[in-house]
Amino acid sequence: MPVSNGTNGSNGATSPRPKVLIPEKVSPDGLALLSASLEVHERKGLSPEQLLEIIPDYDALIVRSETKVNAQLLNAARRLKVVARAGVGVDNVDVETATKNGIVVVNSPSGNINAAAEHTIALGLTVARIAGGLGMHLIAYDPYANTSLAAAASVTLLPDLASLLTAADFFTIHTPLIASTKGMISAPELATMKPTARILNVARGGMIDESALLDALNAGTIAGAGLDVVATPHLGASTVEAQENVSIDVCEQVLSILSGQLPRSAVNAPLILPEEYRTLQPFVSLVEKMGSLYTQHFASGARPGGSGNFRTTFDLTYEGSLASLNTTKPLFAALVKGILAPISSLDGVNVNIVNAELVAKERGILINENRSREDVEEKGYTSFVTLRARTRRASSVPSAQERGTLNRQQSSVQERGTLVRQQSSTADVRLQQEDQVIQGFVSGNLPYISRLGRFSTNISPSGTLLICRNFDSCGRIGFVGSKLGKAGVNINFMTVAPVDAPAAEEGAEVERSSEALMILGVDRPVEDEVVRSLIGDEGVLEASVVTL
Ligand SMILES: NC(=O)c1ccc[n+]([C@@H]2O[C@H](COP(=O)([O-])OP(=O)(O)OC[C@H]3O[C@@H](n4cnc5c(N)ncnc54)[C@H](O)[C@@H]3O)[C@@H](O)[C@H]2O)c1
Ligand SMILES: O=C(O)[C@H](O)COP(=O)(O)O
Numbered sequence: 001m002p003v004s005n006g007t008n009g010s011n012g013a014t015s016p017r018p019k020v021l022i023p024e025k026v027s028p029d030g031l032a033l034l035s036a037s038l039e040v041h042e043r044k045g046l047s048p049e050q051l052l053e054i055i056p057d058y059d060a061l062i063v064r065s066e067t068k069v070n071a072q073l074l075n076a077a078r079r080l081k082v083v084a085r086a087g088v089g090v091d092n093v094d095v096e097t098a099t100k101n102g103i104v105v106v107n108s109p110s111g112n113i114n115a116a117a118e119h120t121i122a123l124g125l126t127v128a129r130i131a132g133g134l135g136m137h138l139i140a141y142d143p144y145a146n147t148s149l150a151a152a153a154s155v156t157l158l159p160d161l162a163s164l165l166t167a168a169d170f171f172t173i174h175t176p177l178i179a180s181t182k183g184m185i186s187a188p189e190l191a192t193m194k195p196t197a198r199i200l201n202v203a204r205g206g207m208i209d210e211s212a213l214l215d216a217l218n219a220g221t222i223a224g225a226g227l228d229v230v231a232t233p234h235l236g237a238s239t240v241e242a243q244e245n246v247s248i249d250v251c252e253q254v255l256s257i258l259s260g261q262l263p264r265s266a267v268n269a270p271l272i273l274p275e276e277y278r279t280l281q282p283f284v285s286l287v288e289k290m291g292s293l294y295t296q297h298f299a300s301g302a303r304p305g306g307s308g309n310f311r312t313t314f315d316l317t318y319e320g321s322l323a324s325l326n327t328t329k330p331l332f333a334a335l336v337k338g339i340l341a342p343i344s345s346l347d348g349v350n351v352n353i354v355n356a357e358l359v360a361k362e363r364g365i366l367i368n369e370n371r372s373r374e375d376v377e378e379k380g381y382t383s384f385v386t387l388r389a390r391t392r393r394a395s396s397v398p399s400a401q402e403r404g405t406l407n408r409q410q411s412s413v414q415e416r417g418t419l420v421r422q423q424s425s426t427a428d429v430r431l432q433q434e435d436q437v438i439q440g441f442v443s444g445n446l447p448y449i450s451r452l453g454r455f456s457t458n459i460s461p462s463g464t465l466l467i468c469r470n471f472d473s474c475g476r477i478g479f480v481g482s483k484l485g486k487a488g489v490n491i492n493f494m495t496v497a498p499v500d501a502p503a504a505e506e507g508a509e510v511e512r513s514s515e516a517l518m519i520l521g522v523d524r525p526v527e528d529e530v531v532r533s534l535i536g537d538e539g540v541l542e543a544s545v546v547t548l
Contacts, residue, residue: 017037017038017039018037018038018039018059018060018081018258019038019039019041019057019058019059019060019079020034020038020039020040020041020058020059020060020061020062020254021041021043021054021055021057021058021060021061021062022040022041022042022043022061022062022063023043023044023046023051023061023063023067024044024062024063024064024066024067024086025044025064026042026062026064026086026243026246026247027086027240027243027244027246027247027248028247029243029244029247029248030086030244030246030247030248030249030250030251030252031247031251033248033251033252033255034251034254034255037255037258037259038059038060038254038255038258041058048068048073051067051073052072052073052076055073055076055077055080056076056077056078056079057079058077058079058080059079059080059081059082059258060080060081060082060083060084060254060257060258061077061080061082061083061084062084062086062250062251062254063083063084063085063086063092063093064085064086064087065085065087065089065091065092065234066092067092068092069083069092069093069094069098070094070097071094071097074094074097074098074101074103075097075101077101077103078348080101080103081102081103081104081257081258081350082103082104082105082106082253082254082257082258082263083098083103083104083105083106084105084106084107084250084251084253084254085105085106085107085108085250085267086108086111086243086246086247086249086250087107087108087111087112087237087246088107088108088109088110088111088112088113088116088176088237089107089176089177089203089204090105090107090176090267091176091177091178091204091206093105093267095267095268098268098354099268099354099355099358100349100355100358101349101355102349102350102351102352102354102355103354104257104263104266104268104269104352104354105266105267105268106250106253106254106257106263106265106266106267107250107265107267108245108246108249108250108265109265110245111242111245111246111247111248111249112236112237112239112242112243112245112246114241114242115236115237115238115239115241115242116202116203116236116237116242118239119202119228119235119236136169136170137156138153138154138155138156139155139156139157139158139164139167139168140155140156140157140158140164141157141158141159141160141161141163141164142157145157161184161189162189162192165185165189165192165193166192166193166194168193168194168197169194169196169197169198170197170198170199170200171193171197171198171199171200172199172200172201172202173185173199173200173201173203173207173208174202174203175203175207176203176204177203177204177205177206177207181206181207182206182207183206183207183208183209184207184208185199185207185208185209185212185213186208186209186212187209187212187215187216190212190213190216190221190222191216191221193216193221193222194222195220195221195222195223196223197222197223198222198223198224198225198226199213199222199224199225199226200225200226200227201225201226201227201228202226202227202228202236203228205227208227210227213225249265253265253266261277262274262277266354268354269353269354270327270329270353272327272329272330273326276325276326276327277330279321279322279325280322280325280328280330280331281330282442282445282446282447283322283331283334283383283385283442283447284330284331284333284334285334285447286385286440286441286442286447286448286461287316287331287334287335287338287385287387287440288334288335288337288338289338289440289447289449289461289462289548290335290338290385290387290438290440290449290461291334291335291336291337291338291339291340291341291387292338292339292341292342292546292548293338293438293449293452293461293546293548294338294339294387294389294436294438295310295338295339295340295341295342295343296342296544296545296546296547296548297452297453297467297544297546298311298389298436298453299311299343299389310343311389311390311391311436312363312364312365312366313366313368313389313390313391314335314339314365314366314367314368314387314388314389314390315367315368315370315386315387315388315390316331316332316335316367316368316369316370316385316386316387316388317369317370317371317372317385317386317388318331318369318370318371318372318383318384318385319372319374319383319384319385319386320382320383320384321382321383322371322383322384322385323371323372323373323383324371328369329353329356330353331369331385332353332356332357332360332367332369333351333352333353333356335367335387336351336356336359336360336365336367337351337352337356339365340359340363340365383441383442384439384440384441384450385439385440385441386437386438386439386451387437387438387439387440388435388436388437389435389436389437390435391433391435436453437451437452437453437454438451438452438453439451440461446460447460447461448460448461449461451500452467452497452517452519453517454499454500454515455497455498455499455500455516455517456497456498456499456500456501457495457497457517457519458495459495459497459519461548462548463492463521463522463547463548464521464522464523464524464525464526464545464546464547464548465519465520465521465522465545465546465547465548466480466484466519466520466522466526466531466543466544466545467517467518467519467520467543467544467545467546468480468517468518468519468520468534468540468541468542468543469515469516469517469518469540469541469542469543470515470516470517470518470539470540470541471514471515471516471541472496472498472514472515472516473514475538476518476539476540477494477496477518479534479538479539479540480518480520480534480539480540481494483530483533483534483539484520484522484526484530487526487527487530489522489523489524489526489530490522490523490524491520491521491522491523492520492521492522492523493520493521494518494519494520494521495518495519496516496517496518496519497516497517497518497519498516499515499516515541518540525545525547526545531543531544531545
């Protein structure tokens with residue numbers, strides 16, 4: 001699931017239904033959609049301190065422009081999956097911190113814009129009449145505007161703000177309040193405007209330096225101004241229709257996110273088409289399990305290819321229909337989550353499409369996504385995913401920060417891992433250099449693993465698995481079975497994975513090609529002591545326990 005971890009809370013809390021907090025006046029039309037599946041708490045008039053105190057309980061927060069959703073609030077919001085802004089501007093939300101914490105920020109980009117536009121005209125009407133009515137010639141400056149859309153709306157785009165300022169008779173601002181627009185109209189800009197010009201702002205305070213504007217008005221260097229918030233209360237969006245629109249828009253998105261679906265207007269997540277998302281969904285689960293299997297099986301400190309060798313460079317290759325999708329961000333996120341979840345608390349942060357790239361970067365993990373054109377039909381499935389963990393290239397020396405992160409990750413693996421090996425040998429050294437490969441596919445919406453290391457298999461990655469590498473000779477299965485039986489571990493299923501034919505061709509020595517993997521589904525985690533007792537001449541070469 002890309003945007004939510006689907007749980008109702010990390011503190012073992014009681015509510016079976018996710019909780020949503022609405023500390024401002026939001027139209028009941030949208031809120032009515034929530035009450036069937038969520039606990040809806042409307043709490044107007046909270047102080048920032050009160051909000052901070054109660055926010056850890058909530059899964060969703062719906063605000064307008066008054067609530068300051070700052071870093072302190074977001075960092076305290078341990079369960080929060082979504083901040084929904086019932087309106088357009090998100091300048092009251094610290095989107096960067098939300099992104100870091102994997103919290104989706106959604107808004108309603110068009111729910112109230114008609115009302116705001118009408119309000120602009122209402123404010124400007126008097127001055128517009130004085131200037132001779134509304135038959136205006138429209139000119140604009142917008143560095144990101146689509147020129148053909150502008151032409152279709154009969155708007156002439158000018159190359160810079162300076163040209164617009166000198167040419168405009170009525171100047172109206174419709175930008176978001178962001179670093180590049182803050183104070184964009186101050187004394188120097190006002191000084192270039194016509195003395196007959198009027199300035200309108202129904203967007204946000206902050207874009208115009210209001211004291212410079214007052215000076216210009218008093219000095220008569222511009223003729224007039226109409227400002228929402230100053231001339232009128234902040235009511236550009238306050239029509240019944242606009243409030244219904246934005247409320248329904250964001251409440252629908254809150255429901256989507258809390259049920260693991262994608263929002264349609266996320267400010268900090270990629271836009272993914274619903275049909276693409278449907279194709280991706282079963283692979284999200286597969287790739288997360290592949291990542292988790294990688295860490296638990298391969299990246300143990302006690303195993304050849306493991307100790308001091310938690311790999312951080314991965315190739316993720318998509319074959320078949322997956323290869324033609326526009327975005328595979330949910331798969332990237334699932335891999336980061338899968339790799340890290342077994343070895344890190346992630347400080348309670350949910351890894352998802354919002355923050356996966358940041359989390360990977362912070363931990364020095366590099367994932368190359370590749371799309372293969374190879375025809376997979378002959379393999380009997382429409383899509384395959386291959387995860388390949390590579391050794392670091394000699395040239396890519398980890399930074400001090402990365403080394404710190406890796407050391408912590410490795411020691412964490414050593415503490416938790418139950419992977420054990422029999423003895424060190426030259427074959428071990430070779431294993432340390434080899435790519436570690438996991439391949440999987442989806443059938444009937446369920447994930448399967450078809451290759452693990454050099455071995456070919458067909459297992460469902462779920463529950464607890466004991467994975468043993470052994471010489472493919474008599475007595476090994478009986479040996480393991482009897483040790484587990486004595487330890488009271490029940491075996492649900494068992495399968496033997498032979499060396500994968502292409503892997504053998506890749507040059508495995510004769511000795512190693514006579515090995516196999518014995519994979520047992522067991523009913524409980526196997527104690528380290530029991531795992532160690534499986535290793536030996538009569539038993540297996542190495543063993544790992546993974547829980548998926
Ligand atoms: N008063 C109200 O009740 C009310 C209602 C709705 C929207 N708003 C506010 O109005 C503003 C615009 O809303 P919108 O829906 O039109 O947003 P929008 O995102 O559709 O349009 C913003 C435009 O600003 C342009 N832009 C960004 N940086 C710029 C820059 N440095 N110089 C010039 N142009 C730049 C963008 O390219 C974009 O076209 C927002 O601040 C929003 O919060 C206020
Ligand atoms: O950005 C917006 O949508 C408007 O400024 C409306 O803000 P409000 O919902 O707080 O009135």
